[in-house]
Amino acid sequence: MKIISASRIIHMVNKTHRELPAPGSIKAHILVAAKAEFAQYGFEGARMQRVADRAALPKPNIHYHFKSKQQLYLAVLERIIESWNLAFDQVSEASDPAEALEAFIRQKLRQAQQDPAASRLFANEMIQGAPNLKHYLNTSMRAWVQDRAKVIKQWMQAGKIQNVDPERLIFLIWSATQHYADFQVQALSLLNRAEFDDPVLTETADFLVTFILRGCGLAPDSRTT
Amino acid sequence: MKIISASRIIHMVNKTHRELPAPGSIKAHILVAAKAEFAQYGFEGARMQRVADRAALPKPNIHYHFKSKQQLYLAVLERIIESWNLAFDQVSEASDPAEALEAFIRQKLRQAQQDPAASRLFANEMIQGAPNLKHYLNTSMRAWVQDRAKVIKQWMQAGKIQNVDPERLIFLIWSATQHYADFQVQALSLLNRAEFDDPVLTETADFLVTFILRGCGLAPDSRTT
DNA sequence: AAAAACCTTGACCGTATGGTCAGTAATGTC
């Protein structure tokens, strides 16, 4: 894997005629590089020099925009959580369980495919015991899960789906989808595929939707009627 | 979390009367410390000094038994794979699908509870793209999975279980169980529990068994008859 | 066009890192 990938935009910057890099775009550019580095090596294993190389910038440049490794890491983390929060869908008791669950699974899997680095960085943070996300876990994340859990419980009471522990169901969907990002090499080896492309995504999503819906007592047939 | 945990055995060693630490037991002791360190920080993030502290030994001692960080890491990895291979159960077409799957799920979950460090170290290795396990993934692991997949396919042909992609089913079981080790903080926060103790293990195992068996078209009721 | 603000950079700093080494102690073997 090539780490140093010359960023044309950035290199042209030096040639007096800047491609007007919208305010903050260099910061965004650094954050992308940092996300990849932190995702692969974790906080302690990440190297500021490698972040700089990935961004095709001199190292002090990174420190100009983010005063420390820690602050850079937190900025990356915050950005990920933010983007995940945006994707939090609205589900209510009135929603069709099968449709809602299917949408949730497909969305999570697409996230795993499109930004595996984000998923891996989060995984690293969890593995270390969430030193920087304890608060998030115990507030926003918990609240969100409890909200969905409440809806799932209502579905159960209405007899729309089988009795299942809602929190564990959500956790299972997370694990089953995120694993395709975090353990991508393993998945690809096991499925004998070269990359996590759209066909693999579709097949995987179809499998997961069918399997999990059936686990919830929602036979796929009953959905087409 | 305390990193330095004085090992009584090791400290007594200096007091002329060695507790005859069976040949290789110091190596084993170091490997345990190293496993925890590598699991938490990954290879690049791990520090030899911290391994030494965890083992309550001077750093050069570690280098005496393992000539480099890389070699120590490989020794730990090898040990984990070995222990996982030992746990590879025997399943045949004649086995009862429900029983076999249940045993598999419970065993994997117990592993996650009893040695989360092993699971996390493996996760770190996967996240980095398995630089040291590519070969293992493409040989033993793949062979093992294909073996089980074959049995599952036979079950399907015999109408014993629903049609499901066997490889993806195995991957899902791995993800659903391993996640309780790797994302333990998240799971505990979400379930509002303090630790991953036996009650949590049992509840989780019961949930997973029921859910996954139902996903395979094996209603839990049909098993008691 | 001058001033202010912002951005970029090569050279550098103190410290932490993986690893070494010479010397010492304990143990095994005859």
Added chain:
DNA sequence: GACATTACTGACCATACGGTCAAGGTTTTT
């Protein structure tokens, strides 16, 4: 008990690390 072997350790080394700085550009504001 002598001697080789194995095990341990304080002090040390070269390098890599996160981070700084002064000097010089570039852009924006007035």
